[in-house]
Amino acid sequence: MSDMNEIFNPGRDALRGIEQRLGMSRRDYLQFCATLAATLGLPKGADAAVAKAIETAKRPSVIWLHFQECTGCSESLLRAEHPTLEKLILDVISLDYHETLMAAAGHQAEAARKDAMKANKGKYVLVVEGAIPVKNNGIYCKIGGHTAIDLVKECAADAAAVIAIGSCASWGGMPSTHPNPTGASSVAEVLGKPVLTIPGCPPNPYNFLATVVHFLTFGKLPDVDKLGRPKFAYSRLIHENCERRAHFDAGRFAVQFGDEGHRKGYCLYKLGCKGPETYANCPTIGFGDVGENNWPVGCGHPCIGCTEKGVGFTKPIHQVATMLNVTPPLQYARIVEEQGKGASFASAAALTALAGAAAGAAVMLTRNLGLSHAAEEAERAKAQDKSKDPAQV
Ligand code: FSX
Ligand code: SF4
Ligand code: F3S
Secondary structure, eight states: OHHHHHHHSOOHHHHHHHHHHHTOOHHHHHHHHHHHHHHTTOOTTHHHHHHHHHHHSOOOEEEEEEOBSOSHHHHHHHOOOTTOHHHHHHHHSEEEEETTTOSOOHHHHHHHHHHHHHHTTTTOEEEEESBEEOGGGGTTOEETTEEHHHHHHHHHHTOSEEEEEHHHHHHOTGGGSTTOTTOEEOHHHHHTSOOEEEOOSSOOHHHHHHHHHHHHHHSSOOOBOTTSOBHHHHSSBHHHHOTTHHHHHHTOBOOSTTSHHHHTTOBOGGGTOOGGGOBOOHHHHOSTTSOTTOSTGGGTOOOOOTTSTTTTTTSOTTSOOOOSSOOOOSSOTTTTTTTTTOOOHHHHHHHHHHTTOOHHHHHHHHHTOOOOHHHHHHHHHHHHHHHHOGGGO
């Protein structure tokens, strides 16, 4: 009992070390832990457990391999600004091997990897960034004379957990797109067993940090879906949490980059946004730790479905998305012609039923009735005409 108390109520003394270590106030630190706990979907009180684990648990040794990729995953991890996420990450883990970040090169680097593997046998976390080329016995990616295939197998053998970071490592990503000349494959395919995946091109560093913190706090990786993705981050469609969703439901779309709808922040569905068929938490946590709306759709670009195999880098950007759980109504009932009256719930329901839409779409439609972009344009044109016509004044 006292242990539980201690875990859920770490005292000021327990956190003094972390204040000094991270150079952030106790308050900021606890706030950060609360955010992480919320990202993980943990119950009330778990923020203190997270704080305690970060403060006291031994930093897990991490061996980070790079294969076929652009290093955007590492870049995204290091480009967070406030409160220096990369500092926290590098404090929470002991990054013992990372080709782009380590000072060592050549034989020294190889020795560092071997030493870390030996010293932390069965306990280290293996993070793999990039796809693994398997064509022609893997000759398209060699490091220190070893193929990526051999390296990943060697390092995974004694790892406590394997994390595939980024879409390349998770499902092949960009290098695996047709015609896939090198046979770029995922980590799970090469190892022949499931691994935890954090897809995204690049993935969100918070999802990596939260996964590692879960490992630290509970001694195991978080629950995953059938594709190995942590459920806390990938269980919702982007379309479900998008800030432009009300525009979608009301039928207000940007139809061209830079048009009035685009400038007004309307829905990007007609510009090919793949949010309706992409599972990720981009709209809820944003990127780069620089504040709200810092994610593709928030910046005015349609989601390309970078987390999703078969969508990102496969479907053309201009192609409209497949609606996975809400079919758009065939037409946007009465929004245009009957301004002020709107569709009755029954008529909207009938229309959406005709379109084969989910019942929820009908509710959303009736709730979010408003002028469509085209209707607004028509209204404006009418108003302008009136102001030009002296007979109407
Ligand atoms: Fe792939 Fe990460 Fe995209 Fe790049 O390295 S997921 S190409 S952001 O760097 O692996
Ligand atoms: Fe947001 Fe894209 Fe869905 Fe529109 S289609 S609401 S922009 S996720
Ligand atoms: Fe990728 Fe779409 Fe998120 S393009 S970063 S999954 S908004």
